[in-house]
Amino acid sequence: MAVPARTCGAARPGPGARHPASGPARPLSLLLLPLLLPPLLAAPGASAYSFPQQHTVQHWARRLEQEIDGVMRIFGGVQQLREIYKDNRNLFEVQENEPQKLVEKVAGDIENLLDRKVQALKRLADAAENFQKAHRWQDNIKEEDIVYYDAKADAELDDPESEDMERGSKASTLRLDFVEDSNFKNKVNYSYTAVQIPTDIYKGSTVILNELNWTEALENVFTENRRRDPTLLWQVFGSATGVTRYYPATPWRAPKKIDLYDVRRRPWYIQGASSPKDMVIIVDVSGSVSGLTLKLMKTSVCEMLDTLSDDDYVNVASFNEKAQPVSCFTHLVQANVRNKKVFKEAVQGMVAKGTTGYKAGFEYAFDQLQNSNITRANCNKMIMMFTDGGEDRVQDVFEKYNWPNRTVRVFTFSVGQHNYDVTPLQWMACANKGYYFEIPSIGAIRINTQEYLDVLGRPMVLAGKEAKQVQWTNVYEDALGLGLVVTGTLPVFNLTQDGPGEKKNQLILGVMGIDVALNDIKRLTPNYTLGANGYVFAIDLNGYVLLHPNLKPQTTNFREPVTLDFLDAELEDENKEEIRRSMIDGYKGHKQIRTLVKSLDERYIDEVLRNYTWVPIRSTNYSLGLVLPPYSTFYLQANLSDQILQVKYFEFLLPSSFESEGHVFIAPREYCKDLNASDNNTEFLKNFIELMEKVTPDSKQCNNFLLHNLILDTGITQQLVERVWRDQDLNTYSLLAVFAATDGGITRVFPNKAAEDWTENPEPFNASFYRRSLDNRGYVFKPPHQDVLLRPLELENDTVGILVSTAVELSLGGRTLRPAVVGVKLDLEAWAEKFKVLASNRTHQDQPQKCGPSSHCEMDCEVNNEDLLCVLIDDGGFLVLSNQNHQWDQVGRFFSEVDANLMLALYNNSFYTRKESYDYQAACAPQPPGNLGAAPRGVFVPTIADFLNLAWWTSAAAWSLFQQLLYGLIYHSWFQADPAEAEGSPEARESSCVMKQTQYYFGSVNASYNAIIDCGNCSRLFHAQRLTNTNLLFVVAEKPLCSQCEAGRLLQKETHSSLTPHPCPADGPEQCELVQRPRYRRGPHICFDYNATEDTSDCGRGASFPPSLGVLVSLQLLLLLGLPPRPQPQVHAQASRRL
DSSP, X not given: OOOXXXXXXXXXXXXXXXXXXXXXXXXXXXXXXXXXXXXXXXXXXXXXXXXXXXXXXXXXXXXXXXXXXXXXXXXXXXXXXXXXXXXXXXXXXXXXXXXXXXXXXXXXXXXXXXXXXXXXXXXXXXXXXXXXXXXXXXXXXXXXXXXXXXXXXXXXXXXTTSHHHHHTOOOEEOOOOOEEETXXXXXXXXXXXXEEOOXXXXXXXXXXXXXXXXXXXXXXXXXXXXXXXXXXXXXXXXXXXXXXXXXXXXXXXXXSSOOOOOGGGSHXXXXXXXXXXXXXXXXXXXXXXXXXXXXXXXXXXXXXXXXXXXXXXXXXXXXXXXXXXXXXXXXXXXXXXXXXXXXXXXXXXXXXXXXXXXXXXXHHHHHHHXXXXXXXOOSEEEEEEEESOOSOOOHHHHXXXXXXXXXXXXXXXXXXXXXXXXXHHHHHHHTTTOEEXXXXXXXXXXXXXXXXXXXXXXXXXXXXXXXXXXXXXXXXXXXXXXXXXXXXXXXXEOOOBSSTTOOBOOOEEEEEEEEEEHHHHHTTSOOSTTOTTOEEEEEOTTSBEEEOTTOOOSSOOTTSBOOOBHHHHSOOOHHXXXXXXXXXXXXXXXXXXXXXXXXXXXXXXXXXXXEEEEEEOTTSSOEEEEEEOGGGSEEEEEOOOOHHHHHHHHGGGSGGGHHHHOEEEEOOOOOBTTOOOOSXXXXXXXXXXXXXXXXXXXXXXXXXXXXXXXXXXXXXXXXXXXXXXXXXXXXXXXEEEEEEEEXXXXXXXXXXXXXXXXXXXXXXXXXXXXXXXXXXXXXXXXXXXXXXXXXXXXXXXXXXEEEEEEEEEEEXXXXXXXXXXXXXXXXXXXXXXXXXXXXXXXXXXXXXXXXXXXXXXXXXXXXXXXXXXXXXXXXXXXXXXXXXXXXXXXXXXXXXXXXXXXXXHHHHTTSEEEEEEEEEEEEEOOOOOOSOOSSOTTOOOOOHHHHHOHHHHTSHHHHHHHHHHHHHHHHSOTTOOOXXXXXXXXXXXXXXXXXXXXXXXXXXXXXXXXXXXXXSSOEEEEEEEEOTTBXXXXXXXXXXXXXXXXXXXXXXXXXXXXXXOOSOGGGOOOXXXXXXXXXXXXOOXXXXXXXXXXXXXXXXXXXXXXXXXXXXXXXXXXXXXXXXXXXXXXXXXXXXXXX
């Protein structure tokens, strides 16, 4: 072929290709390409072969189409299966899914389920308030006076270094017996409650002992609730003191290291204890903040962020002479997991320098809170200031922004060891309805960054019954092993008064919670009548999904909620945005849309038609939706009243029939209550058969709908074997197997030996081939996934197979449905050879084309396979067949990995369209920590130069370091490990992350198309043709001659995506950009942030631990050495809380 010398390069854009807005003028050769292309194709060369003409390739494509269609007509049995269904019309009825009725019924069932939990919650909250009101405080209460089951007792007895072992606990701890309960996925005791007390709280303190004393009476209420509603799961009272009492009793799930669980930091407690918050955190980074104090501040900010939920909004700024945000967020943003992660990473970059300027910090914070042009909580407003101290009270700032209404609360935190006057910090908090806290060491951080919730709870307590409203949480991971749950919460108030005529108490006692497992809600939804691609979903006011088939977090962290937005659970488009907004606003509606869906194996994209119907779930913050494809409007319901026929069909499930009737896989569904589940389908079938020998399909303990449909489909698929498969010779057409799968849960593979290599999911609804076949007309090819593909020569009997499947569509009385999928499994090697022959110029079956020296011939895929590349690629861009023998082991790989140059040309010529999305539920290995030294965590480590510098020894840094060492040794709190490591949670090994996914699907080009890959001195001709009634693209191209040429490579695999600014622009959706276009949401409809009777006089004066003799002696020695004296640190002690 006479073509110029070639170098590989980018493809010339074809019809529908993406053209740059501007660029250099095209070379003349490229402009003349449409005129030159026919001569180039036919130009004679030394080999006497030319690139095949367009009509030749089209002829090959028709032969391929006819061969595929012929095989499927003979062996697929679509028409025969239709006739079998019609012949058995008396054995089933056609039922209709009425979307509006369905979704309203399910919403009503969920409402009733949750309402039962609400009634139990109210009984618990009322009882708790009455028990505490009747309780008489005991100053002299002792540990031995209290008897309770300590949930952590067994673990602590096994740990000689535990708190109780060190202190010699005198409490009378019950020893209980437990029984396994499948509902709780745990061992429980229904006669007692269990108590969990955080590790950093002393169990023998007066406050804790009084708390244990009065909450013991809740045990009877818990028990009575369970008697009324046996379906109740965990009933929990989370106290504001940190004590958790839950029912039924079960041992605590002790982590491998330090247990840092504190109920007051659980998502459900935070939501129930206060109304939504708009919070601005400002951090003093002036030069007076020593290295260690700055580290304490960084840790404190991170702990503060953990007290916020998705209903809250936050920003973090640092200040010295000027104030600036620590991250890329310039305004308040939603306190979701991803935004908080950005803050935590940014806070670590704060550097201390300059002078303290409180005015700059507070003015920045007030400006943030006054910005009404952004989405925010619009309820509690607060400023949290972390500083090492200062003299300025910035009264003028408060007068300008906050007085006289004081709508913004100010909380001040004195951090580290210093000798500054803290009076200004106390005054700021007291003058602005806030609270003053001290954080002298790392051990005081957790308690003092969460007690502000007590202050925010005051208006709720004073509002009384008006504030006693049940709220339902986001989805989160249960700490006791239930899996994913939602929790109903109800605040519990202190109803006591200090004396006759005294003001009402304004302390919140805690939060009552009752868990509901997501699986229990799912059981209320229709499972199998909606078909493989129909489903129910539910979302909350944030747009996060409560139910959705794509809610599958790979790793869960029980300290964080599971937040998957509806628009991230599906492929986002404008129609879905409208549906989401309508659901959040509490409307009902229906809409049919054309949308994109991702295949179950996440390799393909299909454009489909879906009907969305939605209604609100009354008395909750949730809205329920139903998604149905048009072909799932109707479904079959078996009516096997003839018991003789039941027995006859059932016999075809017995393994003894497999040799003649083909192997049967049954979907592992919950057919009966006593059916033992198993991941091994052979074992599951055995369990099923054994149970069926004891019960009948009409038994009350069984799901009659599932059983009857399963048995019906067993008989119908057996008739397909009898009428079609048994008399055919599969080897004649190089078939490894034929198969049929049904909505009823049957997958029949023929012959029986083919089942040994069958790797598809036995549940048709979870099989990618099944779901894609229902959504696509014609024949769907599915090459084996590359991960499980072996080289053909290494396989036994060379049995690498390619699935080809198609849906069986029935039309019965004007009602259309697709109850089954049938298909064949092609032998890869044999069909690769057949592919060559069909795409050749043979005039006789056994005689390849011969071309003499003087004759002119076109190249074909058989004779000229050294010069001509011929491939079949599926709609996802994966290689299905090739005329190159060395590419057989690459079947199933994304074609860009096989021929990057050609795949790029197909993409640029609009044969393929790219779709990028993000998986927010992925799991990633933890990043290796950097710069780890031998010093304890969070320690400022002085350098050798510091030690040699006499001035350093008199500096604040040296003094702070020495004091931290002293107090760390005395109070055992400074050397605590990081929460993730201490809790020994899965996140220490792998954590949730965002993965960028890229899929390809057929573009707008449907016709036959010639093109040339041109880059100057080298060109490469190719022709692409869609095969009708299939998901295949037939491509014929010259083999590349220029191996030195680099072509852009399209990627299809998952890649890690960063949420923070990154040098690589393709790294993912940066949160900094996403927050500029926040998705629509609504906060809770109630807000309690103000009450005229609130007493703000208790605003934090500090409470000291009693100084030990060792501390006093040490301080005296330091004074004798001439170092400046420092005051004994004050700590807002949790034990000072008196109910």
